[in-house]
Amino acid sequence: MHTSVRFDWRDLVPALPLLAIGLGGTGRAAAQQPDWVQPLDGWAYALVAVAAAALLLRRAAPRTAAVVSGLATTVYLAAGYAYGPILLCLPAAVWAVAARRPWREAAAWTGALVLVTGVAPAFGRSPGEGWLAPLVWATAWAALVGGVAAISAARQVRRRSEAGVREEQARRAVSEERLQMAQDVHDGVGHGLAVIAMHAGVALHVLDRDPERARELLTTIQATSREALDGLRADLDRWRAPDDAAARRPTPGLAELPRLLERMRAGGLRLTGWIDPGPDVPEDVGAAAYRIVQESLTNVLRHAGGAAAEVRLSRRAGRLEVEVRDDGHGAAAPPGSGITGMRHRAAAVGGELMAGPAPEGGFVVRAALPLAVASRVETP
Secondary structure, three states: OOOOOOOOHHHHOOHHHHHHHHHHHHHHHHHOOOOOOOOOOHHHHHHHHHHHHHHHHOOOOHHHHHHHHHHHHHHHHHOOOOOOHHHHHHHHHHHHHHHHOOHHHHHHHHHHHHHHHHHHHHHHOOOOOOOHHHHHHHHHHHHHHHHHHHHHHHHHHHHHHHHHHHHHHHHHHHHHHHHHHHHHHHHHHHHHHHHHHHHHHHHHHHOOOOHHHHHHHHHHHHHHHHHHHHHHHHHHHHHHOOOOHHHOOOOOOHHHHHHHHHHHHHOOOOEEEEEEOOOOOOHHHHHHHHHHHHHHHHHHHHHOOOOOEEEEEEEEOOEEEEEEEEOOOOOOOOOOOOHHHHHHHHHHOOOEEEEEEOOOOOEEEEEEEEOOHHHOOOOO
16 A cells, blocks of 8 residues: 655754755865865765755654765765765664664664664775774764764653653543542442331331331332432443533532431431531541442441441531441441442542441441642542
């Protein structure tokens, strides 16, 4: 398949500047070196032009640019022309090769070009001049071109490393977003099912002797299931279109806590609450507090049936302190109970969470969430 090579204005740099410097400075450089065998002529300037013009290919075909520039430089030096601005062309071409090709390949190309151009001046010198001058030239030339290639290769490695870091950060951000979505699904649906199960159990218990109470509980089950389904649908929409702001439902926060507690009480959970968060609680801190209380009460329903629970939220020393305690048996919640998710939510806003059996009996969850924006931890 044939592909066309397209150029843009960047391809003119450094080709045009080096062409101008070569055509304008070669004569002056030769005037400072009168001992060279071959005086400048039209062929010398043609080789200078070819070496510079080859750099137009440095982006589209860097190896071709290096070969053409290297051959032009080799012929120029082997013909006995004086050192001049043409020597700037090959390092520029080698820079392009090392910047765009794997470093092993770039090293091979650089070594070959240095070898060919390094020995070329020996053919243009007068016989009997000795070996010292060609050796000094070859050493200096190898150091110059090799150093340019090494710097360019190092820059390429750094760019690729930085690109890899950015890609990894992007993948981590996507993974964390999906994990957060999964946690929201776990919290919302798990809580809804636990509340529905509790209400259904109470409704079955009172169905015969208190039909009106059973009706109230069934109405609550209907509202809870609808709310859980709406939340699940919104979370699934976030999976399908994570960047669509319209698909995101408002994150529940402290304003929804009284409704949460009332829903739990309506199902028969003995629950007391003292909520005094104070003014100006950041939205993300309020959302974390809500989810911690929600998951803690869900765990009470699942693992401490018949227990009474107490919820406290207070502001102290620049922190929002959350405590959910039950008077159950005090056994540690089993794996999958959401404690790890609660810890992650607390850590996401720079806070800490402790969960475990209380010394006086029962199970307690305590979280301390800093209210100052500067003190919260930003997730990478």
